[in-house]
Amino acid sequence: MAELAPRGIAFEDVRHHFSVGGAAVPALGPVDLRIEPGELVTIAGPSGCGKTTLLRLLAGFLSPSEGEVTVGGRPVDGPAAERGVVFQQPTLFPWLSVRRNVELGPRLRGVDGPARRDAARRYLDLVGLAEFADHRPYELSGGMQQRCQIARVLANEPDIVLMDEPFGALDALTRERLQDELLAIWRSTGRTILFITHSVDEAVFLGSRVLVMSPRPGRIVLDERAVFTDHGERVPAEEIRALPEYVELREEVRRAIAA
Ligand SMILES: Nc1ncnc2c1ncn2[C@@H]1O[C@H](COP(=O)(O)OP(=O)(O)OP(=O)(O)O)[C@@H](O)[C@H]1O
Numbered sequence: 001m002a003e004l005a006p007r008g009i010a011f012e013d014v015r016h017h018f019s020v021g022g023a024a025v026p027a028l029g030p031v032d033l034r035i036e037p038g039e040l041v042t043i044a045g046p047s048g049c050g051k052t053t054l055l056r057l058l059a060g061f062l063s064p065s066e067g068e069v070t071v072g073g074r075p076v077d078g079p080a081a082e083r084g085v086v087f088q089q090p091t092l093f094p095w096l097s098v099r100r101n102v103e104l105g106p107r108l109r110g111v112d113g114p115a116r117r118d119a120a121r122r123y124l125d126l127v128g129l130a131e132f133a134d135h136r137p138y139e140l141s142g143g144m145q146q147r148c149q150i151a152r153v154l155a156n157e158p159d160i161v162l163m164d165e166p167f168g169a170l171d172a173l174t175r176e177r178l179q180d181e182l183l184a185i186w187r188s189t190g191r192t193i194l195f196i197t198h199s200v201d202e203a204v205f206l207g208s209r210v211l212v213m214s215p216r217p218g219r220i221v222l223d224e225r226a227v228f229t230d231h232g233e234r235v236p237a238e239e240i241r242a243l244p245e246y247v248e249l250r251e252e253v254r255r256a257i258a259a
Pocket of ligand 1: 051
């Protein structure tokens with residue numbers, strides 16, 4: 001097998017089961033997966049197939065029942081700042097301003113005041129919230145709160161960003177805007193991103209690589225390179241979505257999910 005880049009992610013023969021009423025219920029696996037730094041991997045699959053479980057194993061919130069998850073060759077043995085998680089519902093502290101929410105991670109890591117403020121400014125700017133730095137989270141719309149959460153995670157300078165249906169609760173227009181913003185952030189930061197979605201279109205539009213999982217216990221049944229993110233900067237989203245190869249991959253993903 002080809003050598004994985006130093007900060008690459010590997011799932012090796014990973015299985016996970018949950019104990020329900022004393023019985024082991026298989027939720028995931030076996031999964032063998034290698035992700036190179038800088039990939040934007042989208043993961044789709046039927047409800048309950050184990051997408052979140054896969055993400056939680058990489059986040060270090062769960063340990064696999066069997067097999068091993070490694071980053072840069074080191075086993076994942078708990079959460080770490082190098083792996084940031086963006087949840088479906090923003091997890092912001094309502095009593096802190098937007099800026100202080102974003103500064104919190106760097107503050108906990110002992111980053112000094114000026115550097116913290118710099119990081120907050122840079123990432124709030126990146127997600128288009130610079131003007132709202134002194135607002136409280138509850139003064140923001142759902143989409144803005146989600147952008148704030150993304151800035152908060154990026155301010156920790158994670159190598160890997162794990163996103164669990166981050167745009168699922170947003171209206172269609174906001175969602176499309178955030179998709180474009182995420183691609184811009186990905187291009188400008190070069191982060192590795194794993195992005196779970198229920199939307200076939202979102203998976204194909206965002207992914208540099210698209211994975212589809214089978215029904216529980218989830219295995220990877222489709223693993224395709226997608227090139228549409230390469231067009232993103234030059235070609236409007238609606239033109240990308242009309243490309244024959246885009247439509248074809250969307251159908252392929254849809255069929256894989258339905259199989
Ligand atoms: N803590 C738990 N205890 C018992 N079973 C669990 C637990 N967490 C998840 N499961 C089960 O494991 C399976 C996979 O769950 P998971 O949340 O990973 O799926 P998913 O693909 O993310 O689902 P969805 O798309 O609906 O969010 C499901 O059948 C779920 O009921």
